[in-house]
Amino acid sequence: MAEQKSPAAQRLTQVKDFLAMSKAATTIPWDPDCTKFPSRKELPKIEGAPDQAAWVWGADDHIGRLNLLTPARVAAAAKEIRTGEMVPVNLPLNVPAQPAFDREPFKHEIKVIFENIAYDDLYHLNTQSGTQWDGFRHFAHVPSGNFYNGAKGTDIVGPSANNKCSIHYWAEHGIAGRAVLLDYRAYAYSKGILYDSFDRHAIPYSELAACGKAQGIDIRPTAQGGDIRIGDILLIRSGWKETYDSKTPSERCAAALRHGNGEPGDDGQRWAGVAQEEEVLDWLHDCYFAAVGGDAPAFEVWPTQKEYHLHEYVLALWGMPLGEMMDLERLAEKCRERGRWFFFFTSAPANCPGGVSSHVNGTAIF
Template structure:
């Protein structure tokens, strides 16, 4: 009976698609060119996969939601280029001067090959310095111990290590499409909401919705009547870079070296970011963003006060690239001046097989 019901449901979907000119994703692997995808609550449960996982692009898929960046969507996104202005959003490699979470500091040495004639540069760095993409090897789904699409720790290090979910797959595919900025920090200033980006501060879905409304954007997915299209790339300005620039070098280092859980009055790494509420999870999933990014070291409010992290859903369960510590100050200023919050975005992740976190070679916005 279940097969009969399933077949009947598929036929009904086909009829609806014919009438609405949609193309619904029903059969795994999904076709990236589909115009309608399941909501988080409608995700199919694949036997053997963790609950709520969206490992739906094929057994050997290692680019996740970047599949949504199809030629058709990229061509459509290029129409956002109006003035030809380009706004880089990379931080310098030595910013922050002391990376958070105990990561190593950036070191740069000039090597003389032939004095007065030829020189090389030597870099020693952890990819937490400057702007970075969190790759699918960076953060697992804790209950299952799985990274995206069934990748495990044994695939990453050890005698059986391989290139599953290595970030070089992103570099080979490329990242380009329509971006949208939610300037939460600017909206909060406007509303008299004061908070420290270097402290735990969860940004709720309702606040983001009001922020978008103030910008003239309905942040709901297009399928629900909003302005967010499948494959859009989300950027949220929480104000971390603004706060970083206002601190002395000593205070920056002190904040980066905080130890402890950061909970219940204990010292530790604490940052403003998106709330771990269910509405945020529904929204991030159902918009079918190709990627998400922010200006803070964690994107989500840190530390989480729930029994899960947004990182687990974004990276391990859904395969959505997550950018951190982007310099969104100039972008926010330009968007405000133009009253335009959509733009064309490109990025070139470092092409290094086996890598789990990427230092992007370029992240640029074209207005």
């Protein structure tokens, strides 16, 4: 069980919250409508869970930070829709032609029902082959072997397999809310920071903050005086699609088929992405994003040179959907054209009971 405050301390907190017209998350399970949540350093210790686990929405919770997408927050986010312009963020299902990390390429067949009258599709795909949501069954907290909310590998495959933390719960809840784009690629190049997004390039918090400032955004949470609201969806453009388009098919394939662990002299998978560092962990947690995503194959810089991956924190410890390989090129152009970096965002994950992940099926609306 989580450590609890004394009754007197709880009552004092309640009085303060009432006077401030706010509600703090102090009792597990947390109420998603709360307006104040603990920082990463203030997270309660939960019995049986790894340190820094935020399994706070109930023992039977399967959607994690998506709980923050309450009707009130979605309704408020809808005010971002002003012109009605829509920008999908989904790559074609056959892009990349050769997926990274040894994943199966997409295959499409046409099934003839009646010649010249009726046809069907047959898709053969790995949901991680392109624009994707990493579900909570995708990546565990490595030291403990726990997936989100205590799910285990035996919940996913084998004779005891069940639907704990399945992707279909996301589909049943829905994903819609206010999103923000940080166009790091454009910012970096404007500052002479040149890099190949098909190679290892770590994006630290300091540069993300500077990128936000250049766009007129304070990327700190509102609780710290910034512009990020509880339940916002974060998107980061690192330039992967731009680089992909600039390379030949053989160069793309060679990069995707690199093997090894990325050690010096090793030809392993290497991709630009968000840095594994304490400042990034604090920021991703304390903003209380409902979900995060980007255009890179791993979101975080790959391979990690720390003893942990951001995936462990984002997915397994905090229950935050993590998107990868979104097509953010047109979105960045539209944001720049409109001078707006916040917009309404909606996504329809696959309703697949027992599923690990899903294509995003996402659209930004201005």
